[in-house]
Amino acid sequence: MAAGSAAVLARALEALDVGGAADKITLIPQDFFAELCEQIIQHLNHKIPGVNTAELCERIQTSGIEINVGDLAKIANIVSFLFSTAARSNLSTEELVTALGNTVSVLPKHAVQVIRHVWNEQGKSISVSEDARNTATVGQFVDIKWKLGVAMSSDTCRSLKYPYVTVTLKVADPSGQITDKSFEMTVPQFKNFFRQFKEMAAVLETV
Known part of the structure; x- marks a missing residue:
């Protein structure tokens, strides 16, 4: 390993405050941490749009981990x-393990074991091209869901009873984190939203 690469890795890990995150990593059971690492590898290999930390966090919390x-x-x-x-x-x-150990000696043993195993099994498959790094500056659309509801009351009106549509967009940001963005629209707004999607689809068919 080139000394320059080790130095860059060491400085960057210190800037990311890996030591400060070590206590939280200690809390994560080995199987969940392994799943997190697997998702990250898949994301770096462009097999999935991002890492669903919200869903994984919910499952970790359900297991009793705060x-x-x-x-x-x-x-x-x-x-x-x-x-x-x-x-x-x-x-x-x-x-990798040596550089990590020299930089962050506070990482829990199970985390180092997982990193070693995942990198040994799948590390060579990662291809981080310059073009991919340069273009990864915007979020990536993952999924869309919508549901129809009826507003029954508000602070200013006891009985509204108007329909509305709640739209939830699942988006992977440039760092690979998957988040949900929700917003409400009136039915006319949703119809216009849908019409614009149809227009985009029609244009794409001509490309």
Whole structure:
């Protein structure tokens, strides 16, 4: 491993405050941490649009572990940076673990074991091209859901009874975190929204 690559990795990990995240990583059971690492590898390989930290966090909390989605997202960003930097530097499994150990000695043993295993099994498959890094500056659409509701009352009116549509967009941001964005529309607004989608589809058919 080139000394320059190790130095860059060390400085960047310190800037990301890996030591500060170590306590939270300790809380995550090994199987959940392994799943997080697997999702990150798949995202870096462009097999999935992002890492669903909200869904994973909910499952971890259901198992009785107290951790919030913000902390899990920070951990996901750190591991994603670790894997992508190691891929760009062509680090072997031992070089990665050595660099990680020299920089962050406070990581729990089970986390280091998972990182070692995942990198050993799938590290060579990651291809972090310059073009991919340069174009990953906007979010990526993942899914859309909508439901029809009826507003029954408000603070200013006892009986509204008007229909509305709630739209939820699932989006992966440039860092790979998947989040839900929800908003409400009146039925006429939703019809216009749908019409614009049909117009876009018609244009795309001509491309």
